[in-house]
Amino acid sequence: MRRWESLGTGVQAAIAGPVLVGLMFLLNLGVFAQPLWRSVLYGLIEGGFFTGLLLVATANERSRRDRGSAGG
Numbered sequence: 001m002r003r004w005e006s007l008g009t010g011v012q013a014a015i016a017g018p019v020l021v022g023l024m025f026l027l028n029l030g031v032f033a034q035p036l037w038r039s040v041l042y043g044l045i046e047g048g049f050f051t052g053l054l055l056v057a058t059a060n061e062r063s064r065r066d067r068g069s070a071g072g
Helices: 001-006 008-030 034-070
Strands: none
Touching: 001 034, 008 034
């Protein structure tokens, strides 16, 4: 976990973004049986959204850990 947190935000986005876009695409195409063009669109939108959430959560966790180690 600390290894992921030590990466820069841009590197994290470059790693997680395509993975999450691909997963959202496959989820929409397979599980939700969306047409191909809609699965691509939803994959891009949802993948971007979840990448943003992941980056915010990572930054919050990193700052929480840094406060904990500085204070204790």
